[in-house]
Amino acid sequence: MSDVPHPYSIEVSPIAKPEGHFQWAIRRSGKLIERSDRPHRSEAKAYESAMEAIERAMKPGADGGRR
Structure with missing residues (x-):
């Protein structure tokens, strides 16, 4: 599995x-x-989905003010 960028972590x-x-x-x-917000069929699919969410969160202005 890929390295998660600092300061993020995935559970x-x-x-x-x-x-x-x-x-x-x-x-x-x-x-x-x-x-x-939905179940994933495998641990790997869940991890992949989480990495995609981190990539979205890292884009400038993408966090909707959540800090």
């Missing part, structure tokens, strides 16, 4: 429903900034 965890699916959470300097 991927299994969810109860639907069974066998995963969710992610992104933190910037330890503070939660975004959580997945």
Whole structure:
């Protein structure tokens, strides 16, 4: 899996429903900034989706004032 750019971190965890699916959470300097809104079929797919969300968050003006 790719290296997550500093100061971001990704947490991927299994969810109860639907069974066998995963969710992610992104933190910037330890503070939660975004959580997945849908289940992902694999841990790798969840991680990939989280990396895409980080790339969007890193774009200038993309954070909607969340800091």
